[in-house]
Amino acid sequence: MSADHTPPNDQAGPADGNPSRTETGTDTELIRFDSVTKRFGTHTVLDSLDMTVYSGKHVTLIGPSGSGKTTILRLLMTLLKPDEGTIKVGPHFLTHEEKAGKLVPAGEKHIREVRKNIGMVFQQFNLFPNMKVLRNITEAPVHVLGLDKDAAEERARELLDLVGLTEHLDKYPTQLSGGQQQRVAIARALAMRPQVLLLDEVTSALDPELVAGVLDVLRDIAHTTDITMLCVTHEMNFARDISDCVMMFDSGRVIEFGPPEQIFSEPEHERTREFLSAVL
Ligand SMILES: Nc1ncnc2c1ncn2[C@@H]1O[C@H](COP(=O)(O)OP(=O)(O)OP(=O)(O)O)[C@@H](O)[C@H]1O
Numbered sequence: 001m002s003a004d005h006t007p008p009n010d011q012a013g014p015a016d017g018n019p020s021r022t023e024t025g026t027d028t029e030l031i032r033f034d035s036v037t038k039r040f041g042t043h044t045v046l047d048s049l050d051m052t053v054y055s056g057k058h059v060t061l062i063g064p065s066g067s068g069k070t071t072i073l074r075l076l077m078t079l080l081k082p083d084e085g086t087i088k089v090g091p092h093f094l095t096h097e098e099k100a101g102k103l104v105p106a107g108e109k110h111i112r113e114v115r116k117n118i119g120m121v122f123q124q125f126n127l128f129p130n131m132k133v134l135r136n137i138t139e140a141p142v143h144v145l146g147l148d149k150d151a152a153e154e155r156a157r158e159l160l161d162l163v164g165l166t167e168h169l170d171k172y173p174t175q176l177s178g179g180q181q182q183r184v185a186i187a188r189a190l191a192m193r194p195q196v197l198l199l200d201e202v203t204s205a206l207d208p209e210l211v212a213g214v215l216d217v218l219r220d221i222a223h224t225t226d227i228t229m230l231c232v233t234h235e236m237n238f239a240r241d242i243s244d245c246v247m248m249f250d251s252g253r254v255i256e257f258g259p260p261e262q263i264f265s266e267p268e269h270e271r272t273r274e275f276l277s278a279v280l
Pocket residue numbers: 040045063064065066067068069070071072
């Protein structure tokens with residue numbers, strides 16, 4: 001962990017800076033960024049970022065627009081590649097693979113395997129418009145994981161129950177509200193049984209009256225499953241409810257992190273105070 005992430009007091013985390021480690025010290029690392037730099041042209045969006053997320057923890061990334069939060073999720077989905085540094089998911093590098101005892105840039109097959117552990121829900125629901133709800137959820141488990149169709153459907157029905165949409169399984173996405181479509185997208189991501197769920201401002205495109213239903217589903221998932229969550233959101237009450245750790249980003253660096261009660265009530269950093277006073 002770089003000195004930049006060293007918590008300002010003992011409450012924020014242990015001295016080695018692992019942001020979501022609990023005091024038991026038995027946590028398992030699930031995601032690890034080591035010295036990750038991402039540039040777009042001359043603009044350095046992530047600047048030698050070190051970040052660890054522990055298995056089963058819920059981490060929320062907050063910070064001003066353009067501070068690099070979505071870039072982190074896109075790197076994890078391999079929609080982007082870092083310019084420098086390594087990213088690990090579980091025991092495997094996402095960015096590299098071992099060949100003949102050497103670490104070389106990861107090939108497509110390796111990336112696809114590691115990425116199976118990661119599910120993402122986007123701001124725009126990205127459902128397949130020509131497929132009914134049930135098939136939207138079973139498509140990837142059948143074609144990517146090779147799951148038997150009946151087993152995939154059984155799992156899809158369980159997930160539709162979880163997101164409160166059982167009666168809509170035979171509809172097309174356009175026959176659903178935005179909030180319902182987003183709940184299908186959540187079920188679809190979970191159908192792949194990922195270890196980690198990435199949530200990128202999943203309520204930003206919704207009409208205000210539909211936001212609460214989606215957040216309630218996510219709260220339920222956070223509180224009743226052991227899935228790891230990495231979440232970018234402007235919904236600070238939601239972040240407070242579900243997070244084990246809140247990380248404040250500014251200009252591609254984590255400037256402060258800790259449990260939500262600390263970050264929201266007693267932020268140490270002036271930039272965090274400014275940001276929170278604008279959004280709370
Ligand atoms: N594909 C791209 N090409 C060029 N610049 C990009 C690209 N993607 C992101 N950026 C720039 O990188 C910076 C960080 O973007 P990012 O979306 O990660 O920020 P963010 O913290 O998620 O912001 P917001 O809260 O507004 O979503 C921004 O200045 C953005 O314009």
